[in-house]
Amino acid sequence: MEHLSLLLSLLTLSSAATAANIHGKREGEGEDNLSPPSHCHRSENFVSFRRSGSSQKRHWICTQKRRMTRKAKPSIKRLKAEIKEMNAQQKRIKDRRRVVKRKFEQIEAKHDQLKRETKIIMQQNANTQLRLHSLSKILKARQDRDFVTATDLTQSLRELILKQNKQRHT
Structure with missing residues (x-):
């Protein structure tokens, strides 16, 4: 009789365990235990339901994007700072170029002015030199007592001086 009662108690325990497995309960868990059902994934802090097919894939992609975004934020900030710098x-370079260009234009203007002045001096x-040469010829003609040649040379010197003065004023 003892054997029979022991056998009955074992049967009731095994049938209870089988029923618990059917309803998603593990062995040794009572009705008051609030564990997640078998189709749930249990983590330390939260319970997420398993997704099937494309829904699971979308969830995984969104999770990956969030992770990448979190990882990328510092590098994005760094890149933005680098771009700002x-x-x-580039702005400083443009300003320097403007200054250099202005100085170059000033130097070029001075160069052109010096070229003009040099040309005028030449x-x-x-x-x-022409005047001196004419004067020396006039003096030589007067020394040689060739007054006709001296008069012609004097007249040509006057014409040369008038011509040069006209060129200088225009």
Whole structure:
């Protein structure tokens, strides 16, 4: 009889365990235990329901995007700071180029002015050389007592001086 009661108690325990497995309960868990059903994934802090097919894939993709976004935020901030610094550098470079261009234009203007002045000085020097040459011929003609040649040379010197003065004023 003892054997029979022992056998009955074992049967009731095994049938209760089988019924618990059918309803998603594990062995040894009572009715008051609030464990998640078998189709749930249990983590330390939360319970998430398993998803099937494309829903699970979408969930995984969204989770990955969130993780990537969290990981990317510091690098995005760093890149934005680098871009800001590069923009500032480019602005400084543009400003320097503007200054250099202005200085170059000033130097070029001075160069052109010096070229014009040099050309004028060279022309004046050539004119002075012509005058001196004419004067020396006039003096030589007067020393030789060739007054006709001296008069002709004096007249040509006057014409040369008038011509040079006209060129200088225009």
